[in-house]
Amino acid sequence: AQSVTQLDSQVPVFEEAPVELRCNYSSSVSVYLFWYVQYPNQGLQLLLKYLSGSTLVKGINGFEAEFNKSQTSFHLRKPSVHISDTAEYFCAVRDNTDKLIFGTGTRLQVFP
Amino acid sequence: DGGITQSPKYLFRKEGQNVTLSCEQNLNHDAMYWYRQDPGQGLRLIYYSQIVNDFQKGDIAEGYSVSREKKESFPLTVTSAQKNPTAFYLCASRQDRAEPLHFGNGTRLTVT
Numbered sequence: 083a084q085s086v087t088q089l090d091s092q093v094p095v096f097e098e099a100p101v102e103l104r105c106n107y108s109s110s111v112s113v114y115l116f117w118y119v120q121y122p123n124q125g126l127q128l129l130l131k132y133l134s135g136s137t138l139v140k141g142i143n144g145f146e147a148e149f150n151k152s153q154t155s156f157h158l159r160k161p162s163v164h165i166s167d168t169a170e171y172f173c174a175v176r177d178n179t180d181k182l183i184f185g186t187g188t189r190l191q192v193f194p
Numbered sequence: 195d196g197g198i199t200q201s202p203k204y205l206f207r208k209e210g211q212n213v214t215l216s217c218e219q220n221l222n223h224d225a226m227y228w229y230r231q232d233p234g235q236g237l238r239l240i241y242y243s244q245i246v247n248d249f250q251k252g253d254i255a256e257g258y259s260v261s262r263e264k265k266e267s268f269p270l271t272v273t274s275a276q277k278n279p280t281a282f283y284l285c286a287s288r289q290d291r292a293e294p295l296h297f298g299n300g301t302r303l304t305v306t
Contacts, residue, residue: 091234116294125198125284125297126237133292172236180244180291181252182227186236 084109084177088185096193097165103158103188105147105173114176115156117147119169120187126172132156143167168192196221198298200285205303207279215270215301217285223296224289226268230254231282231300240283243268272303279305 085108095101107113114133118126130141137149147158156173173185198219207213219226225244229237239252243262257276262268268287272279282302286295 114292118294118297123203123282123300123302125200125299126286126295127297128294131294176291181239181242182295184229184237186234 086185092189105156107175116174118172200298219287223287227286229284
């Protein structure tokens with residue numbers, strides 16, 4: 083069965099510094115990949131998605147992610163974070179079973 | 195604006211009582227989902243429905259029930275058989291497999 087691993091449960095970073103949130107998935111078969119953001123006591127909002135085509139995907143709020151098939155990774159990056167980026171970030175993968183499998187999340191804490 | 199409405203936002207119940215969480219969408223999406231979120235565990239799939247009058251169990255369906263009598267509505271009942279019902283519950287929908295899930299703002303259920 084497909085699984086998603088977000089190795090970092092928390093990532094502290096200072097404002098204006100770059101950040102990378104790591105995501106690895108278990109299967110190399112064709113997948114759809116997503117990153118979502120969740121602010122406290124709210125639902126999840128889509129940041130970006132990879133379906134096919136270019137391996138570098140740009141999303142909202144200045145985030146981007148790179149699909150690496152050989153390493154089965156889909157890491158999320160931002161060159162300069164803001165205080166308002168403090169939130170929980172979830173990586174998710176949908177495979178041919180049609181279920182969307184989520185990672186356990188990474189809490190990004192941006193300090194002034 | 196189209197979207198998913200979950201109500202209520204906060205819900206308190208006594209142990210042993212059944213409780214129903216509401217989820218309504220006006221996005222005209224065929225598929226709807228219920229997830230449970232616990233700290234440090236990501237999102238786990240409870241039930242999903244790909245079409246009216248049909249639904250399937252997810253990974254943690256025990257102690258829960260659903261119905262899908264209308265396309266726009268997918269209520270979740272947390273029964274007294276659910277051993278640990280206190281959690282944040284998220285409803286989502288999508289139109290087709292390549293599209294991301296759209297989430298409601300969640301219902302936080304506390305059972306004492």
